[in-house]
Amino acid sequence: MQRVGATTIKQIAEELGVHPSTVSRALNPSTRRLIGKDTIERIEQAAKKLGYYPNAAAASLRTGRSKLIGVFLPDISNPVFSPILSGIAEVTSEAGFATIVADVGTESRSQTEMMFELVARRVEGLILATVSRNDKLVQQCMSEGLPVVLVNRAESQMRVSSVTSDDAYGMRLAIDHLHQLGHRRIGHLAGPQNLSTGYLRGKGFNEAIIALGLDPSETPVVECSAYTRQAGAIAMNTLLAQKPHVTAVVASNDLVALGAYDALQKAGLKVPDDISVVGHNDMPLVDMVHPPLSTIRISHRELGREAARLLMSEINHDGSARRSIVLAPELVVRSSTRKL
Amino acid sequence: MQRVGATTIKQIAEELGVHPSTVSRALNPSTRRLIGKDTIERIEQAAKKLGYYPNAAAASLRTGRSKLIGVFLPDISNPVFSPILSGIAEVTSEAGFATIVADVGTESRSQTEMMFELVARRVEGLILATVSRNDKLVQQCMSEGLPVVLVNRAESQMRVSSVTSDDAYGMRLAIDHLHQLGHRRIGHLAGPQNLSTGYLRGKGFNEAIIALGLDPSETPVVECSAYTRQAGAIAMNTLLAQKPHVTAVVASNDLVALGAYDALQKAGLKVPDDISVVGHNDMPLVDMVHPPLSTIRISHRELGREAARLLMSEINHDGSARRSIVLAPELVVRSSTRKL
DNA sequence: CCTTCTAAAGCATTCGATTGCAAAGGGGAA
DNA sequence: TTCCCCTTTGCAATCGAATGCTTTAGAAGG
Incomplete structure (x- = not known):
């Protein structure tokens, strides 16, 4: 025993x-x-x-504090989310908290069930990287009285704290860069619109297009079904069919951009000679692909750290107000973009 | 409260x-x-x-079972280890266990301290992906009576169960492949020799060289200080200085192979025209680098799953004997290797 | 009608740490 | 010397669930 x-x-x-x-x-x-x-x-x-x-169980029983938090990830093995987890673990473990991970992607149960399981373990708070723009899980956590921080993705109503990258600003960086290179017909491979990243980057795209006075009919947007290479390739093909004359595309995500690479190669188009491509996230190794991908760099580890700090403070000083932290991304120019 | x-x-x-x-x-x-x-x-x-x-704490206190396990990773955000964690979480959560992660890489405390903290939380077992070939942590866990399973890396004395890839066999696959392509002067960028992967792959290299009757003086081995691109580049330069005539190199790890890419490019050598390169692990995106990397594929997620299954069975039927599971890797031929 | 079982439910203790309250002992002030 | 206070320690209840043992109420059998 x-x-x-x-x-x-x-x-x-x-x-x-x-x-x-x-x-x-x-x-x-x-x-x-x-x-x-x-x-x-x-x-x-x-x-x-x-x-x-x-015996932590005995102490937890008596004090009602478990010193545990839960983290929901859509996919641990995704290079976007694993640094977030790493950043979270770094901060929480320093504060004496242990982190329970739930890989929602490979999980047969629903997120709600997972949440209740963690509630049973008396986790003191949750960090969610999984929420869609309109996620019922947030409401459920709130009605359980559970401190929650969203990371990477936010929800449309700002009901809880969140830490995200400035998605619109990232798009603006990408498009300004292309504009400076002389591109005027720029396409957008948008991410899923039910995720804040997909939605806000799409919105950022439109705003930047308008701000620069570009012709909206020459700046087509195609939505990907997911942040994957396959979806990116499909979307790229669709875009190419609609507007073959675009000289550049901005992807909502690096994997999507790499999918675009695949599609463009099949179509016999060269990057960046025939078409420039910009990604988003700066995943590991995208500097090694051919050609090295120009992209928007997000420090996912820092996103995780900030989220953990926020959660720690919400747990400790219960009064702390809801806050949303937005980190500024930066443009990384490599070789997938070229002067027109 | x-x-x-x-x-x-x-x-x-x-x-x-x-x-x-x-x-x-x-x-x-x-x-x-x-x-x-x-x-x-x-x-x-x-x-x-x-x-x-x-209330899990109350139940845990009374029954002495926490339904918690701990996982030690050298680096969560490393694309080799994150799928392992994902596989572990998949299996354990199905068995009703929650998984606490410890990212040893970014952790200021020692592994031993971390271990005791998890012991305090009454974790029922540990999965270690961090052990060196001769790690005192294993002994410490054993004397705490804590079920332990090693994953990806094993220790030299087989004191506890482990799940690894067949490192020597993987090397054999790589070298047979190069041999068939006509290569005779093959170098090895070895991993750290205090890690089982580095040691066993090095051993596999030597055995394969002997088995094929190649000249050992033409098959140099250089050890990397770590599994990183930087270390790989340095090692490649050293190897090039020692034996400029090698026509192929086998790296102990994909990142090391990519480091070799960097060094070779700087040296003005083309892959695969001037020199063939084989990696190890088949990390995500190595099919997208230039040129696409030929490598040895390991299913890290499956490694994680097996480790979790092993731990679950050790926890449940306490009598179960120590076991070591070795999974067979496979050769993935892409474009970094070419006929001589 | 009485005994014997058995199914169902109650009772009380236990797990190990925490914490409000009580008590004891020592020192200082009046 | 007496009284009070403060520091240090002891006592006992508590957190919530699990579980061995006891009790109760029917049912079955003779």
Whole structure:
């Protein structure tokens, strides 16, 4: 049942002939001041000698605090989301919290079921990287009274805190870059419109087009069904069929951009000689593809860190107001874009 | 403190005028047979109505089982390790276990400290993807009586179960391939020798060289300090300085191979015209680099799944013997290798 | 009609740490 | 010397679920 050697506070107390509560206080930083110095010394030594580690379940039961948080990811193995997780783990573990991951993508159960399972484990908060623009999960968490922070993706109503990249600004960077290179007929491979990233980048695209006074009829938008290479290739083909004369495309995501590469190659078009391509995210290795992809860099690890910090502060000072943090992305010019 | 609305068994019992123990048994599949059918029905309805979710901490305290496992990764955001985590999460969550991740790479504390923190949380087992060939952490886990499974990397003494790819066989595949293409002077960019992957792939390299009767003085080996592009580039330069006449190199890892790409490009050598390159792992996107990388494919997700299955069975039937599972990798030929 | 079973439910304890309250002991002030 | 206070420690209840043991109420059998 219990592993051998699981020392309890009681055993330490017996060893030293003191009361368990004294041991508890001596070992707890916030109550240590109540105990005599030499007693603390003796207790700490005994604890070390007996290999004592507090039973988190017992403490959690009594205090109602589990020091656990949950993280929902659409796909752990996606190079966009794994650095987010890494950033989250970095911050939370420093704060003494352990992180439970839920890979929603490969999960047979629904997100709601997963959420309730984590509620059963009394997680103190949730970080969601999975939400769509109008996600019922947010409402469910709120009615459970569970602190929630959204990361990477936000929802349309700003009901909870979020940390995202400035999607519209990223698009603006991409399009300004292409515009400076002389491109006027620019297409957009939009992401799924039910995700904030897809929606806001699309919106950013339109705004930038208008701001630069470009002809909307020459700046077609095609929506991808997902952030994948396959979907990107399909969308690129559609766009090519609609407007064969575009000289550049801006993808909503690097994988989509690489899908566009695939489609363009099949169509016999060269990047960047015949058409320029800009991605979004700056995933690992996109500097190694051929040609190296110009893209919008987002620090996903930093996104994760900020989200974790936000959640930690919401958990600790419960009053803290809802906040939305928007990080600025940057343009990385490589070789997939060229002067017209 | 405790979130509002955290219903307890007692509340359900009061609502229905039955004893808490009856509620507990009714809600627990393994004790349900002790309770009358209609009582079960009433209890289940009340539980749903009140939004009851069992307090995992309380159950864990009483039963000594936390339904938690821990996973140690050297780097979550590394595309080699994130699919492993994904595979683990898939299997464990199906078994009702939650997975706590520890990203050892970005962690300021030592692995030993992390381990004890997880012990405090009463995790029922650990999956380690971090161990070196001679890692004291394994010993420490063993003396804590904690079930452990190693994944991707094994240790030299087979003291605990492990799931790995057949590293030597993978090397054999790579070298047979190059040999068939006519290559005779083949170099090896070895991984860190304190990691089983680096060591075994190096060993596999040597064995294959001997088996094919190649001249060892024409098949140089250079060890990389890490599995990174930088280290790969440095090692490639060293190898080039030692034996400029090699016609092919086998890298211990895809990133190392890409580092070799960098170094070769700087040296004015073309892949595969001047020199063939083979990687190892088949990371995402290495089919998109220029030229597309021939490599040894490992299903990291499957590695994770198997490791999780192994751990689950060790946790459940405590008697189960130590086992080591070795998965066969496969050769993926792309365009970085060419007939001599 | 009485005994014997058995199914169903209740009772009380337990897991290990935390914490409000009580008590003891020592020191200082009046 | 007495009284009070403060520091240090002990006591006991508590968190919520699980579980061995007991009790109760019918049913079955003689």
